[in-house]
Amino acid sequence: MNSVIVFSFVLLVVCSDVLSTPKAAFYIDNGLDQTAIDREMTKTEKREMELEILNLLGLPSRPKRVTKSLKKSAPKFLLDIYKSFMEEDSDDRHSRRERSADLNLSGEEQIAIDASDVIMTFESINHHVSSVRHERGKRLWFNVSEMPVAEDVLGAELRIFQKDTNSPRRANIVYTVTVYDLINTNSGESELEYISAVNTTGSFTGWLGLNLTACLPTWVAFPDSNKGLYLSVHPVDKPGREIRPEDIGLTTVKGEDETQPFIVAFLKATDYVEPPKRRARDVSSKRRVKKSDYASIMSAPGTSRICKMHTLYISFKDLQWQDWIIAPDGYSAYYCYGECNFPLNSHMNATNHAIVQTLVHLMNPIRYPKPYCAPTKLSPISVLFFLDDTNVVLKKYKKMSVKSCGCH
Secondary structure, X not given: OOHHHHHHHHHHHOOOOXXXXXXXXXXXXXXOOOEEEEEEOXXXXXXXXXXXXXXXXXXXXXXXXXXXXXXXXXXXXXXHHHHHHHHHHOXXXXXXXXXXXXXXXXXXXXXXXXXXXXXXXXXXXXXXOOOOOOOOOEEEEEOOOOOOOOOEEEEEXXXXXXXXXXXXXXXXXXXXXXXXXXXXXXXXXXXXXXXXXXXXXXXXXXXXXXXXXXXXXXXXXXXHHOOOEEEEEXXXXXXXXXXXXXXXXXXXXXXXXXXXXXXXXXXXOOOOOOOOOOOOOOOOHHHOOOHHHHHHHHOOOOOOOEOEEEOOEEEOOOOOOOOOXXXXXXXXXXXXXXXXXXXXXXXXXXXXXXXXXXXXXXXXXOOOOOOOEEEEEEEEEEEEEEOOOOEEEEEEEEEEEEEEEEXX
């Protein structure tokens, strides 16, 4: 095991306060192909490292432990989308098309997925706060309070599952499934405001999608306006005859976990603003990686001195975050390290400015520094996690993994 990989192992374990084996420490190669502890980390250092990674992920704190099954409809839907991202990265376009077909995604939905920075799902909750006269349809309510107000909504839809009832009488009949926003009136009763509709047949089995882009931003901006949805079904040729959604096999409240209705929102992050840095409680050298520690690691046998990309893997599983992070188990972050000495070869990806700066440095090394080794290309990663018991998030994090290094 070379020293670079051993150094990266530090970041696998330092963030967990409950780990006892292996110890949270900085590890180096002792020159005999063995790993040796260079310095153990304190609990304070481990906690600070955990907070920094959570801050990097845009989370104010570690989400609570979740025991929800991945067989439920919402997390399973996002897990399938996450897998399609992985297949896209591996250029497996055929598998991605097959997965999109299994999810019954329209072209517009696929465009929204590709353009989204964040995809969130919200499970239905039995929270009826209003009544509708003579109703035969179903009322659904979703808690969307965890959705960020600052995000732009690219699209949102209600996904509801339909199963063929095997009724010969209904098999060939076309039905319209309509979703309404429940609006409270001054009298305390509810009015229905049309949102969207979709047609289906009595013999259809699969997921139906109803567009909710018109009402979701209002619910988020004005939480008191969220009185829920009203789902209505009627034959196309008899618009005045409302039937129960269950009559055509729609799963509304009662049903298996994998067929429960949910809302999915496709969000685009607004212009990024650098979050304020937390003030460190102690900035002494005891709270940081000593420069001498880093120098000893990087000067160990087998460490290359030329600017290039090195292995660095961040393991969410070893942080014991697997109870709320669904996927991945971790990711290859990589990092750039090495010297940019004259002459700068083509494989060092040196900029023209770096070449000139190297020549000037040779003439006056005290006044002019050498170019530095830094990433020239970064790629995003996608992380799927439980935000709480009812919300699942698939988020793309930009510039998280180094793809190439060079001299700048």
